Amino acid sequence: MQTDNAVRVRGLVKRYPDKVAVDGVDLDIHHGEVFALLGPNGAGKTTTVEILEGYRHADEGEVSVLGTDPAHGGRQWRAQLGIVSQTSRDEAELSVAELVHHFAGYYPNPRDPDEVIAATGLEEKRRTRTRKLSGGQRRRLDVALGVVGNPELLFLDEPTTGFDPEARRQFWTLIENLRTEGTTILLTTHYLDEAEHLADRVGVIADGRMIEVATPDTLGGRGARTARVSWLSADGMREVRTDQPTAEVARLMAEYDGEVPELQVLRPSLEDIYLELIGSVVAAPVLEGAVR
Numbered sequence: 405m406q407t408d409n410a411v412r413v414r415g416l417v418k419r420y421p422d423k424v425a426v427d428g429v430d431l432d433i434h435h436g437e438v439f440a441l442l443g444p445n446g447a448g449k450t451t452t453v454e455i456l457e458g459y460r461h462a463d464e465g466e467v468s469v470l471g472t473d474p475a476h477g478g479r480q481w482r483a484q485l486g487i488v489s490q491t492s493r494d495e496a497e498l499s500v501a502e503l504v505h506h507f508a509g510y511y512p513n514p515r516d517p518d519e520v521i522a523a524t525g526l527e528e529k530r531r532t533r534t535r536k537l538s539g540g541q542r543r544r545l546d547v548a549l550g551v552v553g554n555p556e557l558l559f560l561d562e563p564t565t566g567f568d569p570e571a572r573r574q575f576w577t578l579i580e581n582l583r584t585e586g587t588t589i590l591l592t593t594h595y596l597d598e599a600e601h602l603a604d605r606v607g608v609i610a611d612g613r614m615i616e617v618a619t620p621d622t623l624g625g626r627g628a629r630t631a632r633v634s635w636l637s638a639d640g641m642r643e644v645r646t647d648q649p650t651a652e653v654a655r656l657m658a659e660y661d662g663e664v665p666e667l668q669v670l671r672p673s674l675e676d677i678y679l680e681l682i683g684s685v686v687a688a689p690v691l692e693g694a695v696r
């Protein structure tokens with residue numbers, strides 16, 4: 405049994421000439437888990453992921469991916485990885501089926517390419533040249549190419565950008581199936597519902613620093629999900645935060661002798677909690693308009 409983590413990062417630093425993109429990040433990803441890295445534009449997610457993939461070099465810190473320092477990872481190590489990066493590979497003249505079959509040939513133990521084409525919803529496009537695919541179809545092909553090698557560790561950098569809602573659901577099912585088979589997955593996404601649906605744990609990164617790592621339902625700590633009860637009083641809208649919304653509603657019903665005007669009981673979503681977390685780190689102008 406493997407006991408070490410699939411990914412172990414300590415004190416990771418990456419500097420560009422005018423920016424410290426990653427500023428002392430620690431990260432552990434357990435074997436078999438889906439881990440979502442969340443954070444605003446420019447937070448350092450892609451830089452971190454590309455260091456883990458061996459495409460960029462760290463300035464400081466320790467990095468281990470499947471037991472190997474990615475800066476020295478060889479072919480065998482790389483064959484265990486699946487990578488869906490933000491930019492597509494350009495093989496415009498090949499058809500979908502040709503490209504997926506071709507990529508399968510690079511790996512020692514690939515998945516059945518036709519099953520991968522079906523699972524990514526590309527069956528109807530299998531004979532289409534890749535340059536004729538729509539943006540969302542192209543992204544599905546990227547995902548197909550990332551999983552066809554049957555990776556032990558799969559990196560997905562904003563995989564569902566441009567997907568229609570049905571394609572996103574289909575993608576979620578694909579990821580759930582990979583997880584059931586034991587694939588470890590590192591996902592970056594700006595879709596909080598995607599992280600909530602897929603991730604065992606999420607890490608929030610802002611300005612190059614990891615602010616918090618938690619399960620989606622414990623992010624923000626105790627109290628972050630406290631309910632808000634709001635209603636229209638004689639003096640305007642009122643809101644109270646409470647752990648006992650039912651008792652508060654009962655009290656209001658008694659006070660109003662029945663129907664409470666414009667009564668609402670809301671619990672903060674993962675997105676609300678996330679925005680609150682990064683709001684405490686990122687400078688206000690960046691967030692203006694994003695905070696509700």
Ligand SMILES: Nc1ncnc2c1ncn2[C@@H]1O[C@H](COP(=O)(O)OP(=O)(O)OP(=O)(O)O)[C@@H](O)[C@H]1O
Nearest residue numbers: 420421423425443444445446447448449450451452
């Ligand atoms: N090659 C580079 N040279 C200089 N600066 C860079 C380079 N790549 C990234 N950066 C800067 O490093 C910071 C982190 O970028 P990164 O791409 O890691 O962010 P991100 O969290 O992935 O953002 P997004 O959500 O927009 O993809 C940004 O300020 C970016 O401008």
